[in-house]
Amino acid sequence: MIHFLLAFGVLAAMGLAALAWLPATPRREAREARDAHDPAPTKTASAGEAGWRRSSAAGALAFGLGASASYMLLRALERVRDGALSPGLVLRASHVGFVWRTAVALWLGGLVALVVQALAARSPAPLGAPSAGATGERRWHLATALGVLVLGVAAWWLA
Amino acid sequence: MSALALLEGVHGHFGVLAAAVLAHPAIRLRRGAPLSNGARWASSGAGLLVAAAFATGLWIYPRYVALVRPRLFGVSERAALLFETKEHLALMTVATALGAVACVWLARREDRDLRRGAALLFALSSALCLTVVALGTYIASVQTFAR
Ligand code: HEM
Numbered sequence: 001m002i003h004f005l006l007a008f009g010v011l012a013a014m015g016l017a018a019l020a021w022l023p024a025t026p027r028r029e030a031r032e033a034r035d036a037h038d039p040a041p042t043k044t045a046s047a048g049e050a051g052w053r054r055s056s057a058a059g060a061l062a063f064g065l066g067a068s069a070s071y072m073l074l075r076a077l078e079r080v081r082d083g084a085l086s087p088g089l090v091l092r093a094s095h096v097g098f099v100w101r102t103a104v105a106l107w108l109g110g111l112v113a114l115v116v117q118a119l120a121a122r123s124p125a126p127l128g129a130p131s132a133g134a135t136g137e138r139r140w141h142l143a144t145a146l147g148v149l150v151l152g153v154a155a156w157w158l159a
Numbered sequence: 160m161s162a163l164a165l166l167e168g169v170h171g172h173f174g175v176l177a178a179a180v181l182a183h184p185a186i187r188l189r190r191g192a193p194l195s196n197g198a199r200w201a202s203s204g205a206g207l208l209v210a211a212a213f214a215t216g217l218w219i220y221p222r223y224v225a226l227v228r229p230r231l232f233g234v235s236e237r238a239a240l241l242f243e244t245k246e247h248l249a250l251m252t253v254a255t256a257l258g259a260v261a262c263v264w265l266a267r268r269e270d271r272d273l274r275r276g277a278a279l280l281f282a283l284s285s286a287l288c289l290t291v292v293a294l295g296t297y298i299a300s301v302q303t304f305a306r
Contacts, residue, residue, distance in 0.1 A: 008286070050267055057265035057273045064258020064280045068251040075247060087236055090243060095224045098246050099217070109254060145279070 059117030067109025074101050164305040166219050173212035174292045180205040181285035188278035191271030206260035213253045231302040238301040245294040248287050255284040
């Protein structure tokens with residue numbers, strides 16, 4: 001059952017991502033333009049601040065994937081160290097193990113975010129930026145979709 | 160009625176609500192259009208709900224380990240091992256949701272590509288949360304604080 005649920009989760013995420021490729025209807029475009037209200041439009045912000053916001057937003061996305069991937073890596077290392085999951089092993093473990101793993105994964109996720117933020121701030125034409133065109137945007141989506149797939153496969157193995 | 164059973168119920172409700180609410184920004188952001196301020200706060204609310212589910216889970220966890228887990232192993236080894244899976248997926252749910260919420264606030268009007276990335280993270284978080292809710296409900300139906 002768990003494998004079915006995980007497969008469903010990954011497929012649902014990828015299906016929603018695929019929706020992004022559907023062309024918008026003109027009515028929908030007009031409504032979204034009317035709804036959108038940015039309290040700090042980038043037109044008035046300095047170039048430095050605009051760049052900082054873009055690279056930090058990329059860092060935030062990297063945090064989400066980085067912390068998840070770090071957690072799985074830590075768990076995989078434990079599996080390699082302790083061998084297959086067994087009732088005895090689980091019963092002996094206290095609640096502290098999970099708390100530590102969580103804290104370390106979030107910290108590593110923060111590090112990944114900082115690295116990605118620094119790289120994005122330095123890159124002259126970031127992947128997926130409007131100047132990168134449709135191919136750049138498609139590459140960015142493909143990279144994220146692949147990330148989701150890798151996370152799904154790893155979660156499957158750890159389950 | 161025990162306080163722990165009540166807290167477990169509250170924890171479960173936070174989780175179910177979070178799974179539903181996380182799907183909304185995933186759909187709204189899927190083409191990368193900028194969000195209104197209200198919609199940004201709504202997506203932050205979704206992040207807050209997952210964080211609340213995670214925090215209340217951590218709160219009852221030590222008592223679960225001491226009181227419920229040994230009995231759960233006695234009744235169903237499979238359900239007890241599934242709880243471990245629930246832990247892993249819960250961390251991923253909260254991390255992806257928080258990253259996506261931060262991206263929604265930081266991205267500029269023209270950063271459509273990043274908002275699409277946030278949509279993907281919200282979608283992933285929602286799907287993971289749904290799985291965690293299904294696992295939690297199943298495990299609690301086998302053995303819980305109330306029994
Ligand atoms: C995304 C985060 C989470 C969600 C959506 C979630 C969801 C749920 C749900 C729906 C239940 C069933 C409640 C009921 O039917 O009464 C449950 C039970 C439970 N959850 Fe969570 N949970 C999350 C995170 C956590 C975390 C991080 C922990 C601790 C490590 C945790 C510990 C527990 C415990 C101890 C139970 C009771 C199990 C039992 O009685 O056998 N949860 N959870």
